[in-house]
Amino acid sequence: MEMNNHQQFYVVYDGPALKDHRMDVRDLAPALIAIADLLTAANEEINGKTAKLRVHVNASFKAGSFGIDLVATQHLLSQIKDIFSGNGASAVCNGYTLMTMVGFVGGGGLIGLLRRLKGRRPVQIRQTGKVATVHISQTESIEVDSRVVKLYRSSIVRTSLEKVVSPLEQEGITDFGVMMLERLVLEIHDDEVGSLSAVTMDTAAEVVSDTTSHKMLQIESLAFKDGSTWRVHDGIATFHAWVDDRAFLKKIDAGERFGKGDVLLVDLRQVQRIDGGRLNSESTIVKVLEHRQPLQQNLPDKAYAGANEEHGGSGVALSLA
Template sequence: MASLVPLPRGTQPAPRLQTMEMNNHQPFYVIYDGPALEEHRMDVRDLAPALIAIADLLSAANNEINGKAASLRVYVNASFKAGSFGIDLVATQHLLSQIKDIFSGHGASAVCNGYTLMTMVGFVGGGGLIGLLRRLKGRRPMQIQQHGKVATVHVSETETIEIDSRVVKLYRSDIVRSSLEKVFSPLEREGITDFGVLMHERVVLEVHDDELGALSAVTTDTAAEIVSDCTSHKMLQIESMTFKDGNTWRVHDGVTTFHASINDRAFLKKIDAGERFGKGDVLLVDLRQVQSIDRGRLNNESTIVKVLEHRQPLQPGSPDEARAAADDEHEDSGIALSVA
């Protein structure tokens, strides 16, 4: 064993390369919902691949953004909560950095923590990769320009999206995209209609089964075939409202119920200003309906382009008239579409 010899006064020891490992934990809660899960039971053949996909997704996202500076694993907590079918998960990130970098601040700023990674994926915040895919709706970008930390995605000659450059890395990663698709694969089963993420008992993401086409692992070299794209006047009855994730509302047109995103900024400003809306209220709108084929799958999407009028719930007798009017409109415009 080497003896410890005191250094002469005024001499500094030679610097030693030291590393230290730090962990951060990000708990979250995922839910699969639908009529098939009313008894809070789920086929393990559906659940197991989805849980593995969540782990693969976050691990691949971590590798794309952090490289070798951090590793990430997802663990299942022992507690199961009442609900349709939910699982407590924890994303644990192991940060391996040189001590000198940590104290200088470089290590802390360079590594994205678990919460930020989930934001980049789109599990939190309504944006990220999931938000980008929802905006693209199966379309291939014409061009992606990166300017430092910001990227501009050119969807068409007139439509652009500005996103964090790290989201582009995830968008271009086959592993990330295929893992994300597998996370939502249980929604392909009959009776499983919704997926959700909760943090601190608050819903931070909702995905519906009619969004699977937009969220599929389509390669960046392929694009969906547009079958029809039309805009028409519609009378819609509100069934439920959501003021996040693209303001996707559940509506009924007299024939069928579907989800529609709202792109009318003036209407959204009225909501922010306190105008009251409720279940059963009626909206007269310009509704854009897009039907496309993506890898053999038929996708339907609806977007409320303009809200022309807001009415109170229909009085007795009126629903039949509204239903008849909707039938006439459907003869011209086709099937009601769902939002991605």
């Protein structure tokens, strides 16, 4: 005898390229399959054989936007105690909790952990009962549910998550979101894709080069949210860089004027690795030595403010059961 658990949610891909509510099926189809793979693999990692999860297309479309309703059905054995409360050693992680572990809701879970790691591997992971302590560096650590660590170490889960956000690598697709009950519960921007990459798993990586040098960088776009990178230009190429100079960030928090077009003289660390069969580069602003005003005044403002009012997005409605 079985019981079914349902959890409705809606995913959205958005950006200037989707203003006509159209999305290339070659981008959308793999991402939808990856959502099914991600939730199925997470369910297997956490619940084992006590619950099965499948994703189905409901074949309905929402007026005014491009959307596909999907239903993910979780079949639960009825004799298991405390299915929905999560109490007891044999309890099943229900649909909502499963989404929390992945990070689709709640601001934490696997996605929250990867945002804190910012593409880095943990120095150490120590597990005590239901809680795991992830040491991000020698001085910084975070406590997470031990089930989140299981997802972090699952190659299927990590690869599927990477594919879910892979459309953000396409020109003009800038955002991925999850909505529940018409409320946005997760938003991922294109500058965060590197943090969610599967190549940051606990596997050996060959460091090709690791150098720190003085660089002058011009800011093209920036975000002050933890786990985000700044897009900068060094006179030759544009790339994303982490900002690890806490003293400089505190000055900005205290009110120092700072924005697009400003120029920074910095100590820039650039690490190049061969990881998972791919070449991966990471740039980190270790210290800001000097902050200058824009080289040219009255630069055209191409910021994304108000972009959501100027274009529509492509959405996918899902139901997790």
